[in-house]
Amino acid sequence: MLADHMTPMKKVEIVVSGEHAGDVRDLLADYGSGFTQIAPVSGRGHHGYHEGRLLFNDASAQTMIVTVVQSAELEPLLEGLLPLLERRSGVAWVSDVAVARAAYFVRE
Amino acid sequence: MLADHMTPMKKVEIVVSGEHAGDVRDLLADYGSGFTQIAPVSGRGHHGYHEGRLLFNDASAQTMIVTVVQSAELEPLLEGLLPLLERRSGVAWVSDVAVARAAYFVRE
């Protein structure tokens, strides 16, 4: 089965304001990770945002950046990404994917 | 490991026609859920759409709305969302994600 030969990897989806997207792209470049960027997107924060202010509002231009990394690369990436998101009020979530043409996603 | 400290949540992706996206956004606001909206997107329905008509065609402007909710919030959200999608010919799918900066996604 072709599906059995796909490679388990991690997809990281990041939502950040457009003005800070370049910081995220630069970080991904430092880690040797490619990305796909969807911009602009719009959004709205959750009610009850615990940090006491809204990240998103309907007028803001957000960017979604998607990257797929080898499972072993997730932790080093998060070590750099999470502090950046903290400073830039961005969010991220990780999910499991099975990748075709996996060589494309493997770092040197 | 940072990855071990991420919080399991549910991502809901909704595709609906642009004219009905406001209804979905209003519903998410009622539930206190933030969202990210990607618009416009285009799409085409499956052949064999069982409801006897096409939801999508190549000319239609669709919207994709992504929200991430706590697992316990999924069921109440679906109770409101599914009837709305039924009326508006929208579709949705749910997947597991692990969230960084989880406090952002927690409702009051």
Next chain:
Amino acid sequence: MLADHMTPMKKVEIVVSGEHAGDVRDLLADYGSGFTQIAPVSGRGHHGYHEGRLLFNDASAQTMIVTVVQSAELEPLLEGLLPLLERRSGVAWVSDVAVARAAYFVRE
């Protein structure tokens, strides 16, 4: 629980250059699969791309095409899709989703 009545399916996300998106759409049509297309997106390939050249660069207009198929339909779809992606330098990844209004995604 509504969530228990959702149908497990497979989501396939494909990233390909805009000029080849039509080939992917045609293939999905041949398989009777609907899709949602997000375009344009931008992207950048991974450093160390093993095929010796970059797929993406910052200036390129990429397209992301999302389709959701029944699990049993994944293998036949991959049999057609993977050779096409090989020729067109596209990439794809598969993930598990639970679908509301599943009849919409069922082929004739």
